[in-house]
Amino acid sequence: MRLAGALLALACAALGMGLARADVTGPPPVSDAAILGEGFPAKLSDFAFFTQGRAQMPSRGVHPYALNTPLWSDGADKLRFIYLPQGTRLTADGEGLLRFPVGAAIIKTFASGEGADRRLIETRVLLHRADGWVALPYRWDAEQTEARLALAGGRVNLTTPAGEAISYAIPNKNQCKSCHSKDGAVIPIGPKARNLSAQWLGAMVRQGALDRVPRGGGTLPLWTAQRASDAAAPLARAYLDVNCAHCHQPGGGASNSGLDLRWEQADPHAYGIMKRPVAAGRGAGNRDFSVLPGRPEESILLYRMDSTEPGIAMPELGRSSVDHEGVAVVRRWIAEMK
Amino acid sequence: MNRLALAAALLGTAAAPLAAETHRVEAAQGAAALQEALILAKPGDVIEMGEGRFTLTDGLSLDVDGVTLRGMGMDRTVLDFTGQQGAGEGLLVTSDNVTLRDFAVENPRGDGIKSKGADMIVYSGIRVEWTGGPKETNGAYGIYPVESTGVLVVNSRVSGASDAGIYVGQSRDITVRENIVTFNVAGIEIENSRNALVTSNIANRNTGGLLVFDLPGLPVMGGGNVILRDNVVKDNDTPNFAPKGNIVASVRRGTGVLVMANDGVLIEANAFENNPTAHVMVVAYTQPFDDARYNPHARNVIVGRNAFGRGGDDPQIDGKEMLLAAFGGALPPVLWDGLSESPDTALKIVPGVTGWSLGLSRVGQSLAEARPGPLTLTPTELYTFPAVGAPAALEARLK
Structure with missing residues (x-):
């Protein structure tokens, strides 16, 4: 806080x-x-x-x-x-x-x-x-x-x-x-x-600086207020939306990957579950799927978040180190997934 | 701030567009000067890179339409990414009508040159090379146009890509001509793309020479109308060094041409020599998929007249000894999985083409259930195929 x-x-x-x-x-x-x-x-x-x-x-x-x-x-x-x-x-x-x-x-x-x-x-x-x-x-x-x-x-x-x-x-x-x-x-x-x-x-x-408070305002979880007992899914999906979806969405910089990490994307395959890589190259890290339920260590998404190596690390821009907190939340999300 | 940036800041207020200009950047001026020139370029400008090595720690990018980025030759102007610390590729182009010519990109940590949503692009006289030879830790693609209409890749060389040397994905109206691709997993790959002419290239010492794929689950699918003509596809015997998980990791060492799914591929007038698994392989997509828009069959694939030399004599296929014995020491040039969506659209061959079939009866069937046997198709002399390739305006830019 x-x-x-x-x-x-x-x-x-x-x-x-x-x-x-x-x-x-x-x-x-x-x-x-x-x-x-x-x-x-x-x-x-x-x-x-x-x-x-x-x-x-x-x-x-x-x-x-x-x-x-x-x-x-x-x-x-x-x-x-x-x-x-x-x-x-x-x-x-x-x-x-x-x-x-x-x-x-x-x-x-x-x-x-x-x-x-x-x-x-x-x-x-x-x-x-x-x-x-x-x-x-x-x-x-x-x-x-x-x-x-x-x-x-x-x-x-x-x-x-x-x-x-x-x-x-x-x-x-x-x-x-x-x-x-x-x-x-x-x-x-x-x-x-x-x-x-x-x-x-x-x-x-x-203050007159905004026309109205819209429905759906403030619905993303407050990252700094998270507790270990919170459900991982909303935190992970919010994290992926904010950190990845600006590229990973239709019309975004990584649209050709077919991976869509927006908060509102409801199709599990689109947000990576059992989705095979397209142009990941060595970013795939000898893994077959973006997200393999229950198996965070075999999920490309986590592998790339957990790397600082150019050509592997995601996001490609904007970080030179690993966000251990973010990785932990996404790991928990995948691990708890059936 | 350097002179260029200052000039731009001052000129930024001018109302009328400026006449196209040539801006020269010398290697000694460094990466920042080059990147600034790319940012400050106006449509129509030429950015000329001097002779020597530019040492880069970050990716370069170009986002201005109509710019030509030119070096002094693929062996004389080198963008050296050996010490790259960030970005997913060496050079990223996101604007239309760009011409890239006469320079090299060495040892990028990810892809070499990627152009995304960059219509009407020309790559001419470009070299992308991982100088340590084929390694799993090399970047994926050398020359990588994607989601673009109008692509010409000519007179370029790529070596060492851990996926494809020249990869054109989710694009249309494409010509890939007179390039030399060596020691990549895939020499040239056309993926989920339409209207592509791949001609007069040399694909040598890759794992697989020329690949034409259509994959499910992508924004752009329905690949087809691809011509592979007048290429030399020789000695593609490098063991596969692609990281597992990627589709090309499944390419067998010693593959000349591999067609997977797609609607309309013509393979004619190529010279094949010493591709130890198969000179030509035509198969359906093999993995499970959940995409109602996707057709996994290879349809309307034609193997015309080609020069088939020695090959198929050391196939990377289970049961190799038995197969070699059955076929008299070498497998015939064309390998088909035996799958067709309908008799009309099944594989076509011209008289004189020989091959063998895996004899599969459904898509996704295990190879353990294969019933190998000679190809029993009725050859035909008659086939038609649409003219394909990049728009003439791109060829005209080379003059």
Whole structure:
């Protein structure tokens, strides 16, 4: 719950800033021109999403949020924000992805370390421009004063919360799209109503930043609140949806595999049970099926989650170490399966 | 930020599209410069890679339509992925009308070059090679276009792929011509694809030379209309080194051509030599499946006139000694499982083609129940087959 606490503190801080703005000359507002223009701003501060970058203090119109079940990225802490231009709001679309007005932005900062030791690694932004979404990665400098556009991505040596020394990969602009893509267009992945808390959705409606709380909001399990006695299936399916399904779905980057790991997929063969590999190569690891019920060690899906070897490891992008917690949940799911 | 990125940031506000340009990247500038050039390219641009070795730790990707990525030759410009730390392939292309030519990809940890949903793509003069020879730890596919319409792979070489050297999957309107594939599990594989011409290639020292598969449970099925013509399929005797679980792990060492399922495959004017299991094998899909859309039979497969040299003399088949004795020391060139969906669509051969049949009576039947015997089909001179291959516009791009 550490993260939730931090978010709450952040939200309070944001509120404080908003109050402060009323009586003194406040910081510059978010640059709608930078979001809507055609270029790629060279610095994160060009957008003015934050009043204080290092502290990740959001500007007016920038709303922090969290996901019930988050995408795992080498254990990095993630600070997530949605920016809505003045006079606009989000529109709910059932339990699915919220609809964003043109001019909106989604900002996600990856950080490692706690408290005063926290270091910002990178900030990824998704900009909703008139002709569609654009994804850009920004890399924080050593002094933590600025994040600069890293079109070609990069690598950072760091130690994960699990204590592993890794070469952390910042994705290049195209790699952003390889996850954020459906039918060839860039789209957001995270902010689906089912993966946002009912509380947050309600608060957004009260602020006028969302049209309504949709049915099916907040239905994905809260990952950090799981207990060993919880049923494995919802946790595992939520985990696979959030960590894998952006590629493994029709129209996604891995559509040719035929594997569809979306939460709503009800056909067991489609989500891997007794499904043979297609183009897995050595990723198959001498196993015959994506998921062999009762036999986690003979299931390709778990084998690939549990590897860091390029060509075997899944997801292909976004991690250099193994998510042992995620692996444990999926292992339990397969083991309990009849 | 380098000069290119700066230029793009400045030019990004220009309203009119720029005229196509050539951007040159030298090996000494490194991987980041190359990746930035690929990102900042405008439709129609040429990215030219200088001579030498580019050392890469991550996969490259191209997502701009109409770009040509060109090196100085398949032995002179090398993208070296030996130290690759991330990504599932060396180079990923996700845009249309792309031309890749005259460079090499060495030792990618996963696939070599993958193009997905990339219509009208040309691979010309490309080399993908795992330099340590055939190993199970090599990547799966060398040249890997998938879910695309309009594919031309020409004058390229792939060696060491632990699945297929050149693999075209779930695509249509395809030409694979004048390539050399060696020491792969499958030399060239056409899978779940339609309208493919595989011609004038050399498939040598693979486990299996040319494979035409149609598999169940995929978004695109119904493979067929494939012509294998004027290829040299020789000495495909490398033991299978594919990781188990993959369909090609079941390919027998010494297979020349393998057709599994599919509707319409013509095999003519090829030269076969020293493929010790079988020069040509035509079979139904053998594994259990649960997909109502799928037809496991090989239909409308025609074995026309081919030059069949020595072969079938060391088959990787149970009961080999008995079979060899029965057939006088070598199995005849065509191996059929004996299965047909209907007499109309059963395997056709021209006069002079000999073979043997497993004599199976239903799809999925165990080989233990095989009743081997000589092929007893009535040969026919008469067959027609549609013209197939990549659109002429792709060939025109080579000029």
